[in-house]
């Protein structure tokens with residue numbers, strides 16, 4: 001099996017709704033990357049959510065069909081977004097292979113020291129297949145004077161197990177688990193002499209003995225990183241030994257570091273602390289309310305009490321004790337399982353000028369809190385205004401609970 005893919009690889013020329021039930025999520029990297037991390041790709045920045053039409057900035061697209069790579073909101077390893085890769089047996093070849101991958105540029109500096117942190121989710125329906133697939137690989141450069149052959153380093157799933165192919169040697173890491181995230185950190189000194197290093201961690205534990213010595217066969221560049229799904233056994237559609245016809249997997253929390261980086265700098269989920277969580281509300285008020293349903297009852301933690309205000313534009317105001325980085329709201333509507341409500345969320349720094357952060361309709365299917373992240377990402381604010389427009393039954397705004405999310 002390994003021999004088969006090696007041949008195929010050698011041919012590789014160039015080669016919201018957000019109804020998130022969880023209580024917290026991080027909406028965006030809360031802090032700047034450490035100095036040694038030169039690229040974070042966790043799809044939390046809107047500019048990275050380019051798929052399926054285009055690769056994230058700085059990367060190369062290696063999928064043919066629109067299902068090949070896309071952005072999803074579940075599951076996620078960090079924040080609110082992750083990448084989904086889907087490969088079907090009959091997908092056309094791209095770069096001489098059946099693949100859905102995102103690739104680095106193939107001109108990586110010679111003798112580079114690199115850290116690669118990422119997390120992979122093989123979903124629960126990732127069935128056993130006798131033919132394997134590469135889910136991350138480090139490919140030798142494609143220029144003249146590069147050695148041909150299979151990639152010097154690859155992470156595979158094969159017959160129910162994680163395996164590493166390191167320069168032709170298969171290292172069995174044991175069974176894979178499905179339906180959850182598996183964290184990986186690779187540290188490589190790309191060298192052709194005794195100064196090379198390969199270290200691998202899985203879920204925070206060393207996954208294999210540290211290798212010291214050559215890590216690739218040479219050429220004018222260091223190997224470049226590719227990730228997604230590459231299933232060489234599907235290259236020949238008629239003669240595959242595979243017993244499945246589709247592979248779907250999720251990828252998140254990629255950090256690429258240089259020689260200044262550390263394990264801690266690139267490990268997946270490094271900023272998965274709750275940076276988009278409910279914040280304490282200092283005061284609640286309203287543009288209008290009926291005396292038995294005052295605005296304070298929208299923040300008393302009790303879904304059986306409510307604020308009710310009558311009329312188009314009736315508004316609930318939530319004030320924080322200071323300016324915070326806000327990312328969204330949660331709102332529970334009275335009789336929310338019987339009727340939808342159209343409403344707009346605004347934020348303000350000064351309680352004078354309000355700008356729109358989200359606008360839409362509640363589901364009409366739940367009396368529980370419904371989470372809406374701000375349409376254009378987090379923003380600084382101290383005040384939140386929730387303005388009611390209409391529901392199909394009457395002209396009353398009735399909110400049982402509301403929460404402001406932020407960090």
Ligand SMILES: [Ca+2]
Nearest residue numbers: 042078079081
């Ligand atoms: Ca993410």
Ligand SMILES: [Ca+2]
Nearest residue numbers: 297302305400
């Ligand atoms: Ca309440």
